[in-house]
Amino acid sequence: MSVFDALRRPEHTGENRCLPCTAVNAVLVVLVGLALGVLWPPIGAVVIAVGTLLVYLRGYVVPGTPSFAPKLVSAVGLDGIFGHREDDAAARQSDSLDANVDPDVMLSTLLNAGVLVEEPDGLFLTDEAREEWESAMATLRTASDEELADAVASAVPFEATVTPDFGGLAIEGPAMSVWLSRPQAIADVATLDTVVERDVDPMVALAATEPMRMFTEVCPECGGVVEETTTRNCCGGTAGLHDSPEHEILGCVDCGAVVYEFREE
Ligand SMILES: [Zn+2]
Structure with missing residues (x-):
């Protein structure tokens, strides 16, 4: 050395x-x-x-x-x-579509609906749910920002005004005002479609959007491989919103999309 x-x-x-x-x-x-x-x-x-x-x-x-x-x-x-x-999309942190739902209720609902399955080594998406979820993402991937905004507006279980903004989508509803990056919006709409399809209460499905991002294996934005990585860029990424400039994320190896951010303990 x-x-x-x-x-x-x-x-x-x-x-x-x-x-x-x-x-x-x-x-x-x-x-x-x-x-x-x-x-x-x-x-x-x-x-x-x-x-x-x-x-x-x-x-x-x-x-x-x-x-x-x-x-x-x-x-x-x-x-x-x-x-x-x-206003660089990469410098913004995506919010989540939050719903006031007990996490235990959400988990048991997703298990009962056949979205998730509990195995000895953890929770997994069922094969069937993954297939539908990924195919919904593949369809949304080809949508323009305006088309994606319309898809978000009709998927969320509340009246919302959705507009393309800063490379992602700004969602204004009666109880929330959030910004979603494009990849996360694609994943969330696919989640809402896949989960509500199984007769799950739409508010529970809404609460499931953020945790579901954890199961992503295929990039919502480009179809590339998603893996665990860290953001190391000290001023891009999410610096300024987090104390630590480096934290664990699920990100796309091809396009760099951040799909899920692990919460710091
Ligand atoms: Zn990608």
Whole structure:
């Protein structure tokens, strides 16, 4: 292992590199180097050289950069050039369609309706429910944002105004105002269709939409493979909404869609 490898922080570099963090640090390194260089030029040159190398290897050198650099870049109106604008769908966290249903009631209802099956090693979707759920997702996948908005409006068990917004869907109902990413909206509509089809109370089906996302194996958005991974991007993903910039998700290996976010204990 070389000294460079020891210094390297892959979680903040390569494809995980945060451009606002890198840019802010590069500017700070140069400013500090120039300031010191006024006093003693060789020191200034060393600070710039070492600082730049560390930013390259580690993503940033100023402690706490991920917590302030994206905000700073955003505050001065430069976030557009880094592709991390606030209205970027990837930077938003999808909400859930919540219903006031006892989780135990929901679970027993889904078991009785043949949506879920309890095996010695846990809960699973029944083969039949998975087939219907995935085929509903495959159909919805081809829908335009407007068509998907209509599908959400007719699937939810309440009067809702659904409009394409920020690359996903904004849902305004009498009791909730939520934003769903496109992949999660596709999964949720497919859940509502599949579960209500089995004579389940639509409010229970609504409550099942978020837990059902946990069983996703095929990406709702592109049909790619979904697997457990972590979000490591310190300013994209869901940073700012979570204390930890890195948390467990179910995500698509092909298109990067976040399908389910595991709650932090
Ligand atoms: Zn995908």
